[in-house]
Amino acid sequence: MTPTKPKFELKLGMATREAFGKALVTAGRQNKDIVVLDADLSKSTYTSLFHHEFPDRFVSCGIAEADMVAIAGGLAYAGKIPVASSFSCFLMNKGFEQLRVAVAYPKLNAKFVGTHSGISIGEDGPSQMSIEETGLACSLPGFVVISPADEVAATALVLAAIAHVGPVFIRTGRMKAPVIYAADQKFEIGKAIEVIDGSDVTVIATGLLLAEAIRAQEALDAEGVSVRVVDIHTVKPIDREAIRRAAQDTGAIVVAEEHLVDGGLGVRVAQVVAETQPCPMEFVGIHDTYAESATPEQLLDKYGLIARDVIAAVRRVLARKKK
Amino acid sequence: MQPKKTLPEMQATAKKMRREIIEMIGAAGSGHPGGSLSAVEILVTLYFDVMRHDPANPKWADRDRFILSKGHAAPVLYCAMAEAGYTPIDQLNTLRKMGSIYQGHPDVRFLPTLEASTGSLGEGVSLAMGMGFAARLNGSPSRTYVLLGDGEIQEGQVWESAMFGSFHKADNVVAIVDYNQIQLDGFVKDIMEVAPVADKWRAFGWHTIELDGHNIPVLQAAFKEAAETKGKPTAIVAHTVKGKGVSFMENNPKFHGTAPTPQEVKLALQELQ
Numbered sequence: 207m208t209p210t211k212p213k214f215e216l217k218l219g220m221a222t223r224e225a226f227g228k229a230l231v232t233a234g235r236q237n238k239d240i241v242v243l244d245a246d247l248s249k250s251t252y253t254s255l256f257h258h259e260f261p262d263r264f265v266s267c268g269i270a271e272a273d274m275v276a277i278a279g280g281l282a283y284a285g286k287i288p289v290a291s292s293f294s295c296f297l298m299n300k301g302f303e304q305l306r307v308a309v310a311y312p313k314l315n316a317k318f319v320g321t322h323s324g325i326s327i328g329e330d331g332p333s334q335m336s337i338e339e340t341g342l343a344c345s346l347p348g349f350v351v352i353s354p355a356d357e358v359a360a361t362a363l364v365l366a367a368i369a370h371v372g373p374v375f376i377r378t379g380r381m382k383a384p385v386i387y388a389a390d391q392k393f394e395i396g397k398a399i400e401v402i403d404g405s406d407v408t409v410i411a412t413g414l415l416l417a418e419a420i421r422a423q424e425a426l427d428a429e430g431v432s433v434r435v436v437d438i439h440t441v442k443p444i445d446r447e448a449i450r451r452a453a454q455d456t457g458a459i460v461v462a463e464e465h466l467v468d469g470g471l472g473v474r475v476a477q478v479v480a481e482t483q484p485c486p487m488e489f490v491g492i493h494d495t496y497a498e499s500a501t502p503e504q505l506l507d508k509y510g511l512i513a514r515d516v517i518a519a520v521r522r523v524l525a526r527k528k529k
Numbered sequence: 530m531q532p533k534k535t536l537p538e539m540q541a542t543a544k545k546m547r548r549e550i551i552e553m554i555g556a557a558g559s560g561h562p563g564g565s566l567s568a569v570e571i572l573v574t575l576y577f578d579v580m581r582h583d584p585a586n587p588k589w590a591d592r593d594r595f596i597l598s599k600g601h602a603a604p605v606l607y608c609a610m611a612e613a614g615y616t617p618i619d620q621l622n623t624l625r626k627m628g629s630i631y632q633g634h635p636d637v638r639f640l641p642t643l644e645a646s647t648g649s650l651g652e653g654v655s656l657a658m659g660m661g662f663a664a665r666l667n668g669s670p671s672r673t674y675v676l677l678g679d680g681e682i683q684e685g686q687v688w689e690s691a692m693f694g695s696f697h698k699a700d701n702v703v704a705i706v707d708y709n710q711i712q713l714d715g716f717v718k719d720i721m722e723v724a725p726v727a728d729k730w731r732a733f734g735w736h737t738i739e740l741d742g743h744n745i746p747v748l749q750a751a752f753k754e755a756a757e758t759k760g761k762p763t764a765i766v767a768h769t770v771k772g773k774g775v776s777f778m779e780n781n782p783k784f785h786g787t788a789p790t791p792q793e794v795k796l797a798l799q800e801l802q
Contacts, residue, residue, distance in 0.1 A: 241662070241663075241666070262666065263666065265662060265697075266696075267693060268689075268692065268693070268696075270686075270689035270690075270692070270693070272651075272655075272685075272686045272689060273655045273658075273686055273689035273690045273693055275655075276652045276655030276656055276659070276686070276690075277655045277656070277658050277659040277662070277690070277693070278659060279645075279652075279655070279656055279659060280645075280655060280656035280657060280658060280659020280660045280661075280662070280663070281659040281660070281662060281663050282659070283644065283645055283656065283659065283660060284659065284660045284663030284664065285590075285663065286659075286663045286666070288659070303649060304652060304655070304686075306649075307646065307647075307648065307649040307652060308645075308646075308649075308652050308655070308656060311636075311638075311646050312637045312638065312645070312646045313638075
């Protein structure tokens with residue numbers, strides 16, 4: 207064991223949606239072509255910050271997500287850089303057809319940011335929860351799909367997404383997220399980050415589950431299990447080399463995400479593992495069900511999305527790993 | 530800038546485009562003749578008189594833009610663009626063939642001088658609103674024209690963007706409804722009645738004009754009136770005849786989405802002499 211292993215305090219920081227709203231203001235100051243679209247949720251998505259500073263470049267669309275997405279397409283055709291946001295469930299489900307034909311098909315330079323992703327929105331319940339949008343976003347050819355874990359990642363990746371030419375979807379959450387990264391951490395679209403090195407097993411996580419993966423690693427480390435933790439902040443294009451290396455170096459992989467296992471990060475990692483370096487895998491995620499109303503903490507516990515569940519998955523995968 | 534045509538020239542171009550539409554769909558063996566023929570005068574008036582555009586400089590930032598929201602009428606748009614000099618006339622008969630710039634529905638990947646890829650109904654007015662908003666931000670005189678089918682306005686998104694247009698005072702956008710009374714499965718009134726169409730647009734806060742969509746001088750006057758209307762977008766409800774110009778196609782639901790046989794092509798071209 208290396209004595210210089212990084213120590214994570216995991217102190218609560220901003221929600222990734224708030225980091226998005228603030229980064230958008232920064233981007234707006236640098237680039238006059240950025241136009242922000244909202245569907246009556248600007249106080250929740252934090253695009254109200256942009257509205258306050260740049261009222262002329264803020265487009266109120268009303269509760270009409272399909273219209274909003276296609277208007278973003280029109281703005282992009284005309285050379286603007288539209289950023290449209292809403293709750294992930296409404297943006298991706300109600301706007302999906304427009305994302306397909308009015309954005310992805312002509313491969314326009316437009317950005318879409320979903321907030322309130324996953325079940326950790328809590329009390330509002332399943333109609334407002336988004337547990338399928340990673341799969342939907344990844345099914346749009348040419349789209350970049352980003353899922354930041356904390357405020358540092360969200361800030362850097364929102365700016366990277368705006369600098370990227372092409373369509374991007376970013377998945378953010380409602381809850382305050384534990385801070386994982388140092389303020390000067392560099393992020394590159396499509397490049398995974400090896401947060402902790404390890405040799406027995408790899409936990410590949412994204413979004414809110416990265417902190418749970420780190421907690422699991424700390425507990426397992428105390429038992430002498432060496433766990434590598436990898437942050438896949440860009441689900442598409444996925445970092446194939448980081449996954450292949452994890453499979454080769456550790457021979458066992460657990461994927462953890464606050465999303466349906468069907469269509470989520472796990473199946474995309476599994477595809478790369480199958481194609482490059484087959485090894486046993488286990489999946490921490492939501493298994494073919496909708497959640498319910500409760501506190502975020504109760505829901506993450508009930509639906510199996512905390513460190514305890516990552517630890518259990520690690521034990522299962524290690525039992526299957528060839529000695 | 531595209532030189533304007535005189536009325537007799539536009540009428541001659543309209544007839545030529547009708548022949549081209551019949552020939553290209555006949556050669557393709559599939560496609561949508563009825564709703565292409567009903568929109569000929571609307572596109573001729575826009576491309577050869579009303580719109581400020583330049584086929585030699587297709588990406589001119591201040592150009593006026595046209596969006597074919599009823600994307601299945603791609604043949605009429607391709608003929609207008611070819612006649613205007615954007616694309617080769619001699620390739621029109623490659624419609625729907627592998628590699629053709631003339632894809633089954635408008636596709637900017639194959640034809641970059643198109644303003645938008647369309648084909649999924651209901652999205653065009655929203656796209657126009659985005660383009661119009663961008664023009665306003667840029668202080669550009671650019672105007673955006675969008676053509677809808679009458680069946681198409683059954684799509685809820687059309688009314689989301691109609692609401693948006695009046696709220697945002699999108700006076701640089703004009704929506705034209707090609708009111709030919711027929712959709713794929715039959716007559717609009719039997720599938721899902723859309724009447725009263727003009728009243729609906731008026732109720733959504735649009736300046737609304739009803740007219741004969743085959744009368745070029747009337748169309749010219751309406752587009753002028755739209756340009757002079759400030760503070761609200763304009764909707765033009767254009768009464769048209771599906772299959773206009775070919776007797777056996779006129780008002781015949783069969784020719785919404787059926788190509789003419791070689792024999793029918795011959796008959797149609799005789800009528801369009």
